[in-house]
Amino acid sequence: MAQENHLQEMQKEWDKFSKLVPSMKVPPPAFQELSGEFVSYVRKKELTCTFYIEPRFSNPMGVFQGGFLAAAFDNTFGPLCYLAAGKPTTTLELSVSYIRMVKENQRIRVTARVVARGNQHIYLEAEAFDEEEKLLAKSTTQVLILKIPGAEKQD
Template structure:
């Protein structure tokens, strides 16, 4: 898909990834704007570990936010953006440094509010965290 918008420019490699995405090791694997779904891979760096050696929950929450948000942003018009209003994360099992895969989907999208959900899985496919989010759709221009 060749669209010229900030999200699509980044996906197409025409612009650099945002700093937060670079920090998280964000890599798009699949996006379907018509379905409002996305799959993103992250590289959980050893620097993200807590004292127990697991990935600190704030990084997992950031990964989920950077999965669910783009699932919605991929469906928006060029003059729209969708900041997260609320993010609820459930941590199910420890995550170790390495590759994690986030999947997200738009559950419902109204005129100015959208509801999102997704999960984050380890290399064995086990769910390490789930999230739901509410986002507000706003015009940027």
């Protein structure tokens, strides 16, 4: 029940941002294309999402392409950044360390955490796990907090 409230809180925050930036789509089309689902949220600190690994995103050997895994990380970092900053953000740097192959036809779990936040930047890290809880990859990112008229810092 408490987790459901956190997810509802997330949606309310995104609704506020959407009024300030009407062209903003939450969740973004790429999140939907990867069959993303929001699983859990710790206010302004952590977000967990799952993504379904469809064969159409695999290479000829049936392994999920690394760029799509990077997109899964980015699609978890992005919503968490909006919520942590209280404003839209943009990615400055994204690094992925691939640990093992990601097989198709399964749901992977990505958990992102805020490591540090300054006035203009947020630093985050994340890990991706398969259905057997095996670590698949790790990622870090640095984002720039955008200055949008009317978007005030949220506490």
